[in-house]
Amino acid sequence: MKPSFSVLLIGLALTLAACNTIKGIGQDVQSAGGAIERAAR
Template sequence: MTASKIIARLVAVLALAGLGFSLAGCNTVQGFGQDVNAAGSALKRAAE
């Protein structure tokens, strides 16, 4: 296996792990949506 394939596989595993941890951190996909909505609202208030 070449180094580039190992790195590509490692990046894919880390991306999936990060996605899993982020969804677990807010418990549900609905919670993730609420977190994104809250972040958007905070950015909007900061821009005003």
């Protein structure tokens, strides 16, 4: 039972790390889009 719990924890940690990375990329793209929009005005 202990090895499967370790695998579960590692999988959860990787999932959370991926979510933070995707969130950061989304924020970068959003800020770049805002800058382009301001420049177009």
